[in-house]
Amino acid sequence: MFTGFDRIIWVKKALLIIVLFFSFNVNAGTYEDRFTSCMLDNTSDRDKVILVKWLFVLLAEHPTLKKDFPVSESDKVAADIAIADYISYLIGQRCLEETKNVIKYEGEDAFLRAFEYLGEVAVMLLIQDEDVNKGFERYLQYIDPSIFVEL
Numbered sequence: 001m002f003t004g005f006d007r008i009i010w011v012k013k014a015l016l017i018i019v020l021f022f023s024f025n026v027n028a029g030t031y032e033d034r035f036t037s038c039m040l041d042n043t044s045d046r047d048k049v050i051l052v053k054w055l056f057v058l059l060a061e062h063p064t065l066k067k068d069f070p071v072s073e074s075d076k077v078a079a080d081i082a083i084a085d086y087i088s089y090l091i092g093q094r095c096l097e098e099t100k101n102v103i104k105y106e107g108e109d110a111f112l113r114a115f116e117y118l119g120e121v122a123v124m125l126l127i128q129d130e131d132v133n134k135g136f137e138r139y140l141q142y143i144d145p146s147i148f149v150e151l
Contacts, residue, residue: 038095
């Protein structure tokens with residue numbers, strides 16, 4: 001029988017696999033690592049809120065979500081301006097040397113991969129939230145536990 005506790009463990013393992021899949025970056029070079037670390041080290045709690053809001057606005061643009069989760073044009077502009085300010089601050093001030101080095105020595109792809117990682121951080125911030133975590137588990141009540149007997 002698939003008990004409530006087993007369901008929670010199963011969900012947490014699934015989330016861990018997702019996290020490891022998105023976080024595993026074996027191609028990162030020294031300068032990319034330094035650039036990524038600089039961005040993360042200089043991302044405040046306020047910046048994390050900006051990342052999460054911007055990610056939500058982006059997701060709400062998807063055709064399957066747009067109708068059910070409308071975002072006003074002014075909210076889109078506000079999120080875009082906030083993320084632009086944050087990114088400008090990082091690459092133009094706090095991580096200027098790391099930005100120059102990653103582009104010079106490892107190229108544009110390494111520079112862009114660091115931002116992909118930053119996006120992954122935003123997703124992690126979402127799924128680590130207690131209320132979101134509860135939402136991840138909410139669907140389990142509708143799964144027939146007998147399907148796991150044969151596994």
